Amino acid sequence: MMFQTDTYRHKGMRNKLVEIVERKGITNKKVLEAIGKVPRHLFFDPAFLDHAYEDKAFQIGEGQTISQPFTVAYMTEWLETQPGMKVLEVGTGSGYQACVLSEMGVKVFSIERFRALQEKAKKMLHKLGYINIKTFFGDGYAGLPAYAPFDRIIITAAATEIPQLLLKQLKIGGIMILPLGNDENQTMIRMTKTSNNDFKKEAGEGFRFVPMLPGKVH
Ligand code: SAH
16 A cells, blocks of 8 residues: 655644534543544545545445544543553554544554454554554454453444443443444443442433444454
8 A cells, every 4th residue: 555644734634623523512632632633544545535634434444434533532532531541442443543542642452353454454553653552353342351451441333232341341440431322323321430340321422333243354
């Protein structure tokens, strides 16, 4: 693949995107800065570069999508990370959300069930110099027991039920955020682990994600 560059023109388009996301309600300055830093166009096929700085989801192959920038900002804001935290992401996809998290100063462990997407994202993250993101090929329903417990867990695919195994891999005081619902629409849910068996559950806005599916695809 030819490697695209990041130019002042792209930076200008990113600044406009930051304004759009801010107007839609994102107030956390660090999150807005992160959206302003990650070169989203580099996650796009050159033929679709024009769409990279629209506030829209877009196809990335294998029937999957790079999330809408507002959605990425919304989840990142609600995750309330602190620098140095360990964050598990389920659904690496393009790797864009992982980069935004990385810009927040956390260590990202990201799982993807499509081998082709995981490999592509891994290469891109390496090229961009995101050394605090580790990618894994696997089924996110199993989490990453070897790296648990996590301070934060972010699921970027729609789940019909809250994956209990993942709640187990959360530290006490930790937060898991996920879009919960059917194929058509989901509500963003935030689970805060208050003790080994207790959780506080909060509901946020409505979204539409691709489904979280079991198993992995070689
Ligand atoms: N965070 C991504 C969004 C990708 S869309 C980005 O910023 O681009 C959701 C992704 O979740 C898809 O790539 C899909 O293959 C993946 N996915 C769905 N179910 C999964 C599972 N059980 N384990 C790991 N990844 C999963």
